[in-house]
Amino acid sequence: MSKRHVSLKTLAQALNVSMSTVSRALRNHPDIGPEVTQRVQQLAQELQYTPNPLAIGLLKDRTNTIGVIVPDLVTYFFSSIISGIESLANEHGYYIVIRCSYESYEKEKECLENLLKLRVDGIIMCLAQETQDYAHFNHLLEAEIPLVFFDRVCRPEEVATVVVDNQEAARRITQHFFESGYRRIAHIAGPAQLNITRERIAGYQQGLQECGLPFEEDLLVHCDLSIASATAATQQLLALSPPPDAIFGVNDTAAFAAMKEIKRQHLRIPEDVGLVGFTDEFHATVVEPTLTSVMHPTYEMGREAALLFLAQMDAKTPIQPRQQVLTTQLVVRESSSRAV
Template sequence: MKKDKFTIHDIARELNITASTVSRALNDNPRISAETKQSVLQMAKRLNYQPNNIAAALRNGKSRILGVIVPRIDRSFFSSAVRGIEEIANTAGYNVMICQTHENFEKEVTTVEALLNAQVDGIIASYSKGTSNFEHFEKIKEKGIPLVLFDRTSDDLGVSQVAIDDFLGAYYATAHLIAQGYRRIAHYTNIRKISIFKERLKGYREALTEHGLPFDESLVQESNLQFEDGRQCMQKLMALPEPPDAVFSASALSAMGAIQMVKQMGKRVPEDIGIVGFSDESFASLSDPQLTTVDQHSIHLGNKAAEIFLQELSKGSKDFPRKVVLKPDLIIRQSSLRKGKP
């Protein structure tokens, strides 16, 4: 028998039994004898039978697949968050289908469509920087499928959310720089309409205000927060009539670019310029000097997102949506220790 893909009907034909008996045997139905189960499993293995999960999902309404959408999997924050999601989902018997949008809105829209076509039981997503509206996410809601947003969230959708207190993290970072004696502190931000960057900017401003320091719009640099952006923004800042003596960046990667440019200009970190990043990426502790960052507890955040999905799946819309905000921590390293102590 030569076929590219075998079905339960092929197994049934080979064993001279019904397809329904094969199906029950494969699902370990107690009504099927151990001998029949063993024969079915052996024949399934010999034919290299692969179950059609989508067809099964259509039959019983459950695919046991959880879709996860992230902007980029090569960032430590997102890869760790996915790990946290998998820890909970796998324990509950769910497989995780991971998709990247590469910060592209159109890619995000087609990804949502693909996951819906794959009959996933739920979607956990962090939307892209290029997302301009949420119509594609509304489709998920319309189908009654649980949707949980994490990190980059929105109250407009009316879905469950898990996030770090970005305002508090930014406040901690800026207040720490002030405590170290820095007085003219710049801020690297991204598209200000995205919730996490709005909140980080607010936290930065609040810390300045509470410590009697003025807010200077010229010290706020907007970019994509990549490594080269950090370098270029530092060049612009150092060209100001009154350059900054510190930078709080809304990303660790652009903070690393800032460190490199400061050193290239012949200045010292943290003696001349203090630098703090956001998100404790793996490279933060490997830089020279080591980078002070805000720890977003990404694994724990992923755990929470998966737990909410499972709860919502079992309880339906009752007691949902939920919003969970986790408290961040500031990890202090050499890049901001002007006084030599926290």
């Protein structure tokens, strides 16, 4: 007899008893005699039977699975958040199913539909950068299916979210540049529709104002979060007359691209151009010079998102969406440490 896909039905047919008898025998139910219980448990062991949590969950109208959608599976940023989600989910008896949108709006919708077909209990996700229409979340909200956004979020009045203090972090970066002697501070921002972009621009502008520096539109450029786009943005900035003497990237990917282009143009970091990233990827500590960056509490963000999800699962009635804001830390390294 094949040992693959061994189910209660497989055991019941082999022993010529009902599935309910098998189920109760596996749980040592007193209604089942010791001889039958022994036969059932012995065969289950021989065939390496294990309970199917999905099937059990469907019977209870709860699968104990969480759908997780991220825009990227490669970067440390998202893998660390996923680890945080999985850690807390496992502590509470939940499994996670991960899908990747690859920054595509259409792929994001497809991921959402496929996870709901798998009967996940709800969704924890980060928006794709292409997403500007949020109608595909209407069904979840109307059906009261738990939904949590992290990092890139929308509809915070309706959906629980976990974000960081983007505006305050960007303000600190700008102030740090000023205190290090930089005066033409540029910002490579992300796509305009993302909340992280808007919040970091607001912090950048606030920092300039507090330092008594004018906001110059030419020193603010956007990229699509790719290396190629960030490289082009850096080239645009360095072609200005005069060019910026400091660049703040929307994330570390943008900062790494800027670093490569600055070096290609034979400029020195931090003497000619100071550089700061955001998210503090592992590579920030191994590039030359080491990259000043904002440390993102990624693992904590994942656990907080899972907590917000479980709060919705455990609530007997719909609860008011919570907005969790986590604190970041500016980690100063060589790329912005110019002698004043």
